Amino acid sequence: MKALQFCATGDLAALRLADLALPVVGADEVLVQVKAAGLNPSDVKNVLGRFPYTTLPRVPGRDFSGVIVDGPQALVGKEVWGTGKELGFYRDGSHAGYLALPIDGVAFKPKSLSFAQAASLGVPYTTAWDALQRSSVGVDTRLLVIGANGAVGRAAIALAKVLGAKVLAAVRRREQAQVLQAQGIEVLVLDNPQTLGEQVNEVFEGGAEVIFDTTGHWLPAAVPALHTFGRIAFIAAPLDGHVHLPALALYRKGGTLVGVNTLLYRCGDCAQMLNQFGQYFDQGLLPAPGGFQEAALVDGLASYNQVNAGTCTKVVLIP
CATH class of the missing domain: 3.40.50.720 (NAD(P)-binding Rossmann-like Domain)
Structure with a gap:
C-alpha cells in the first residue's frame, strides 16, 4: 500500500511516500481501508519532532474515515471514522491506504457525511x-x-x-x-x-x-x-x-x-465522543462541514508544508 512515512524527525523533508505491506490485524482489531484522512497541525509537529514519545519509523495521521475490510464478519463493510492518541505516534496512523486499530477505536460514520467531510472533523x-x-x-x-x-x-x-x-x-x-x-x-x-x-x-x-x-x-x-x-x-x-x-x-x-x-484520549475514548455528537449530523442539528481542501496522498509532503506555513484551510488527504 502507499503510505507517508518518516524515519527521522526535525525536518519535513524526512517525510516520504513509501510502499508498505498491508497491516496485519490481531484478534481484537479491524483493518480499515482509508477513504480520507485529515491533516492536523499536530501531525506536522510530530514529523518535526515535537512529541518525544513517537517511535520510528512511523506513518503519521490521527483522523480517518473508511470502510472495514477485515475483522469480525459483522463489521466488514461498515463505514467508520475515528481518531486517537495512538495513531501516528506509537502506532501507524491514517496517512496510508489501510489502517489497523482496535475494534473499539472505530465509530460508525454519520450517513449524511461524505468520507472527506467525516475525516475533516476528528481532532477539531x-x-x-x-x-x-x-x-x-x-x-x-x-x-x-x-x-x-x-x-x-x-x-x-x-x-x-x-x-x-x-x-x-x-x-x-x-x-x-x-x-x-x-x-x-x-x-x-x-x-x-x-x-x-x-x-x-x-x-x-x-x-x-x-x-x-x-x-x-x-x-x-x-x-x-x-x-x-x-x-x-x-x-x-x-x-x-x-x-x-x-x-x-x-x-x-x-x-x-x-x-x-x-492526545490524552485513546481511539476507544474518541470513538465514544464521535458517537455522542455524530448523531447530530444525521439529525440535521449540525451542519455538514465545508471549506476544506482535498489533496492526493501522493502529494502529502506539499500538504504538510502548506499546513506548516499556517494555512487556515483544513486539508484532507485522499489515498
Missing part, C-alpha cells in the same frame, strides 16, 4: 466537544469562543449551539467577523487584550460563564472577561509554555482553568 470536533463537556456548557450558558475562525473554534460554535448555549465569537480581523455575522453569530473583534473584559461585558453582563481560548494567547486577558465561578478552557500556549496569569483576579472570581488535550 473531539477537542471542542471535550472542552464544552468538561466546562459544563449547556442550555443558556454564556460562552465566549476566542479564535472562532479556526477549525476548533468553528467546531465549538456549532456544537455549543446544539447544546443550547449563548455564543459570542471573537476573531482578530473584521473580514473574519463579517463571515461569522453572515451566519447569524454574534462577534467581537479582538484588539487590545486589556479591553477584552469591557468588550465581553457589553454583551454578557457580568462576563462569560465559559471562555474557550483556542489560541493560547488570550488566557491572561480572559480572566477579567470571566463571570463569577466561570471556567476558562484552553488548548494551546506560547512556544515557551508560559503565561503571566493574573492568579489573584482568577482566585477572587472563583474561576477554574480547564486544559484540553485530545
Whole structure:
C-alpha cells in the first residue's frame, strides 16, 4: 500500500511516500481501508519532532474515515471514522491506504457525511466537544469562543449551539467577523487584550460563564472577561509554555482553568465522543462541514508544508 512515512524527525523533508505491506490485524482489531484522512497541525509537529514519545519509523495521521475490510464478519463493510492518541505516534496512523486499530477505536460514520467531510472533523470536533463537556456548557450558558475562525473554534460554535448555549465569537480581523455575522453569530473583534473584559461585558453582563481560548494567547486577558465561578478552557500556549496569569483576579472570581488535550484520549475514548455528537449530523442539528481542501496522498509532503506555513484551510488527504 502507499503510505507517508518518516524515519527521522526535525525536518519535513524526512517525510516520504513509501510502499508498505498491508497491516496485519490481531484478534481484537479491524483493518480499515482509508477513504480520507485529515491533516492536523499536530501531525506536522510530530514529523518535526515535537512529541518525544513517537517511535520510528512511523506513518503519521490521527483522523480517518473508511470502510472495514477485515475483522469480525459483522463489521466488514461498515463505514467508520475515528481518531486517537495512538495513531501516528506509537502506532501507524491514517496517512496510508489501510489502517489497523482496535475494534473499539472505530465509530460508525454519520450517513449524511461524505468520507472527506467525516475525516475533516476528528481532532477539531473531539477537542471542542471535550472542552464544552468538561466546562459544563449547556442550555443558556454564556460562552465566549476566542479564535472562532479556526477549525476548533468553528467546531465549538456549532456544537455549543446544539447544546443550547449563548455564543459570542471573537476573531482578530473584521473580514473574519463579517463571515461569522453572515451566519447569524454574534462577534467581537479582538484588539487590545486589556479591553477584552469591557468588550465581553457589553454583551454578557457580568462576563462569560465559559471562555474557550483556542489560541493560547488570550488566557491572561480572559480572566477579567470571566463571570463569577466561570471556567476558562484552553488548548494551546506560547512556544515557551508560559503565561503571566493574573492568579489573584482568577482566585477572587472563583474561576477554574480547564486544559484540553485530545492526545490524552485513546481511539476507544474518541470513538465514544464521535458517537455522542455524530448523531447530530444525521439529525440535521449540525451542519455538514465545508471549506476544506482535498489533496492526493501522493502529494502529502506539499500538504504538510502548506499546513506548516499556517494555512487556515483544513486539508484532507485522499489515498
